[in-house]
Amino acid sequence: MKAVNPDHIVFKYLRKNKKFPHIFCPGCGHGTILGALIRAIDELDIDKNSISMVSGIGCSSRAPVYVDFNTLHTLHGRAIAFATGMKLANPKQKVIVITGDGDATAIGGNHFIHACRRNIDMTIVVFNNSIYGMTGGQYSPTTPVGAVAATAKYGNIERPFDVCDLAIGAGASYVARGTAFNPKALINLFVGALKKKGLSIVEAISQCPTSYGRKNYFKSVIDMLDWQKNHSVDIRAWDKLPKEKREGKFKVGLFVDRDFPEYIEEYDKIHKASLKGGK
Amino acid sequence: MAKKSKNVRKLFLQGNQACAMAAIDAGCKFFGGYPITPSTEIAEILSIELPKVGGTFIQMEDELGSICSCIGASIAGKKSMTSTSGPGFSLMQEGIGYACITETPVVIVNVMRGGPSTGLPTSPSQGDVQQARWGSHGDHEMIVLSASNVEECYYSTIRAFNLSEKYRTPVVLLLDEVVAHMRQNVILPDPKTVKPYERKHPSVPPDWYEPYATKKLIPVLANFGEGYRYHITGLVHDEKGFPTSVTSEIFKFKERLKNKITHNTKDISIVELHNCEKAEIVILSYGCVVLSVMEAIRKAGRKKNIGPDKVGMIKLDTLWPFPDKELNKIIDDISKHAKTIIVAEMNSGQIYREVERVNRGRLKIDSIFQNNGQLISPETVYKKILGALS
Numbered sequence: 001m002k003a004v005n006p007d008h009i010v011f012k013y014l015r016k017n018k019k020f021p022h023i024f025c026p027g028c029g030h031g032t033i034l035g036a037l038i039r040a041i042d043e044l045d046i047d048k049n050s051i052s053m054v055s056g057i058g059c060s061s062r063a064p065v066y067v068d069f070n071t072l073h074t075l076h077g078r079a080i081a082f083a084t085g086m087k088l089a090n091p092k093q094k095v096i097v098i099t100g101d102g103d104a105t106a107i108g109g110n111h112f113i114h115a116c117r118r119n120i121d122m123t124i125v126v127f128n129n130s131i132y133g134m135t136g137g138q139y140s141p142t143t144p145v146g147a148v149a150a151t152a153k154y155g156n157i158e159r160p161f162d163v164c165d166l167a168i169g170a171g172a173s174y175v176a177r178g179t180a181f182n183p184k185a186l187i188n189l190f191v192g193a194l195k196k197k198g199l200s201i202v203e204a205i206s207q208c209p210t211s212y213g214r215k216n217y218f219k220s221v222i223d224m225l226d227w228q229k230n231h232s233v234d235i236r237a238w239d240k241l242p243k244e245k246r247e248g249k250f251k252v253g254l255f256v257d258r259d260f261p262e263y264i265e266e267y268d269k270i271h272k273a274s275l276k277g278g279k
Numbered sequence: 280m281a282k283k284s285k286n287v288r289k290l291f292l293q294g295n296q297a298c299a300m301a302a303i304d305a306g307c308k309f310f311g312g313y314p315i316t317p318s319t320e321i322a323e324i325l326s327i328e329l330p331k332v333g334g335t336f337i338q339m340e341d342e343l344g345s346i347c348s349c350i351g352a353s354i355a356g357k358k359s360m361t362s363t364s365g366p367g368f369s370l371m372q373e374g375i376g377y378a379c380i381t382e383t384p385v386v387i388v389n390v391m392r393g394g395p396s397t398g399l400p401t402s403p404s405q406g407d408v409q410q411a412r413w414g415s416h417g418d419h420e421m422i423v424l425s426a427s428n429v430e431e432c433y434y435s436t437i438r439a440f441n442l443s444e445k446y447r448t449p450v451v452l453l454l455d456e457v458v459a460h461m462r463q464n465v466i467l468p469d470p471k472t473v474k475p476y477e478r479k480h481p482s483v484p485p486d487w488y489e490p491y492a493t494k495k496l497i498p499v500l501a502n503f504g505e506g507y508r509y510h511i512t513g514l515v516h517d518e519k520g521f522p523t524s525v526t527s528e529i530f531k532f533k534e535r536l537k538n539k540i541t542h543n544t545k546d547i548s549i550v551e552l553h554n555c556e557k558a559e560i561v562i563l564s565y566g567c568v569v570l571s572v573m574e575a576i577r578k579a580g581r582k583k584n585i586g587p588d589k590v591g592m593i594k595l596d597t598l599w600p601f602p603d604k605e606l607n608k609i610i611d612d613i614s615k616h617a618k619t620i621i622v623a624e625m626n627s628g629q630i631y632r633e634v635e636r637v638n639r640g641r642l643k644i645d646s647i648f649q650n651n652g653q654l655i656s657p658e659t660v661y662k663k664i665l666g667a668l669s
Contacts, residue, residue, distance in 0.1 A: 052504065054351070070509070072351070073511065082347045082354075085359070087351075088352060089309050092504065114340040267330075
């Protein structure tokens with residue numbers, strides 16, 4: 001038996017007093033994404049005490065309970081609103097929101113777009129598995145047309161959101177997408193997002209073998225990861241790809257990295273100026 | 280109530296202004312809100328005043344976001360408040376439940392207007408009294424305060440902050456359109472003499488820390504960022520803060536959550552009596568209705584055939600937890616000379632039912648229920664008094 005390596009990153013960031021095992025199903029992509037996130041945090045050497053990780057409700061939102069930060073598991077869809085208050089109250093904190101596709105773009109869609117517009121310095125990670133996994137596989141705003149779900153037995157009719165396009169349109173400073181298939185690329189995107197001053201969003205494509213894969217003719221988890229591999233196209237290659245070859249595929253990589261005035265800095269500036277200016 | 284001091288403030292204010300001033304004096308450093316009549320003045324004033332004291336104001340995208348931003352700010356260590364009215368208060372219910380289960384201090388001011396739904400945006404009502412108690416799903420205790428004039432808006436707001444911080448629970452302050460918009464001459468204390476309650480900090484090192492230990496009724500929760508890395512969740516949790524489904528742990532947690540309020544009703548409940556010593560008729564009211572009741576009592580007192588002692592008033596400053604013990608004792612005392620309690624409120628009897636329950640048939644109970652967007656007039660109360668005396 002191999003000796004345990006006490007310096008492994010898992011022991012540095014996972015909670016020793018949390019009752020494991022975790023709730024993620026075998027083959028779930030969420031653990032991979034969380035692993036990439038803590039590696040990015042480790043790379044940047046951010047003080048654990050200064051990190052506040054805020055999540056909503058759903059499978060992805062259970063991730064913070066396992067990691068050794070200040071962790072807040074909130075209400076369905078409202079993680080970003082909680083995070084907004086938290087960051088404004090103590091701007092020294094590094095605030096990271098963990099949310100899912102349903103949490104961020106259905107019930108929390110309003111908070112999501114307004115956070116992008118407001119541009120408060122924090123990072124939102126959307127674990128997108130295209131399904132409501134925790135409640136047993138109902139279709140979400142990112143379920144593809146035609147996919148089968150517990151509430152779309154005859155195939156989903158609704159057109160899905162592109163989470164990144166939504167974030168770009170709403171004005172986020174940093175928008176990127178990666179996959180659970182390629183955690184190394186994800187780590188780099190997370191590093192960029194965490195370093196960015198302003199609102200950064202990383203959409204991480206995840207797989208849900210239990211609630212999505214089984215119903216949609218994926219024979220195994222490997223099949224699902226293969227799908228991510230074969231359908232994701234790096235942004236740099238995407239532009240050169242002829243239109244017919246883009247069909248059914250999606251872009252990955254860093255989409256926008258732009259500078260807008262950060263909310264808290266502006267707040268301080270404006271109020272300092274007005275207080276100096278007398279009445 | 281204001282102590283003698285050079286810096287007492289003699290002002291002409293409306294209730295919403297007094298409420299906003301009290302928030303600043305109580306140490307409020309965060310306000311997240313959404314515009315809604317008739318509460319908007321509170322947000323407007325705090326958007327001006329909070330930056331002056333190093334606080335933060337933000338106008339959120341809706342009331343769901345407002346209450347959640349306040350809870351987030353409170354967990355990060357800032358005293359937080361939001362203000363709203365009926366439709367927004369309905370949206371805030373999920374956040375109020377979250378603040379209950381996570382034991383996060385937050386103050387919610389609901390300036391009641393006519394309902395249901397969009398109802399009567401610029402008219403008074405007391406229709407949200409039971410909603411304030413039971414509005415959020417699941418069984419839980421609530422602290423709900425009331426105010427019947429502009430000066431009370433100030434003191435009740437201070438109290439709301441203090442109780443919220445002390446018991447680590449959301450506190451709802453129910454105002455109504457009349458007290459919120461009415462202007463009165465008031466004397467407010469020197470802000471330096473206001474002694475706000477400051478929340479406790481852990482006295483053990485992080486390794487020893489158990490955020491939700493059941494040894495104490497009220498937990499000592501560290502602010503996020505202070506070095507105590509722990510987990511807060513809206514799921515029922517164990518002493519460490521992690522989700523649990525173990526029956527014994529659920530029981531302990533829920534008992535403590537209930538008992539921290541119900542074992543402290545003596546500190547929380549305030550019931551004021553006026554002219555009840557020899558009264559034959561006692562009128563029970565709260566909020567703006569108190570103004571009309573006082574006027575009707577004065578009018579009755581001037582009548583030679585009635586006299587100054589016959590009609591008294593019970594004023595509820597704490598609506599929830601309902602002051603069972605206090606009211607029970609009051610009814611015991613006054614039943615020696617009183618025959619009737621008249622409950623006057625601007626709804627269909629939301630407090631009446633509670634009074635009926637506590638009264639247990641000792642006194643005759645009569646009522647004035649009016650819910651048409653108009654303040655119950657002194658004349659209406661006076662006529663009721665005459666009817667009850669005849």
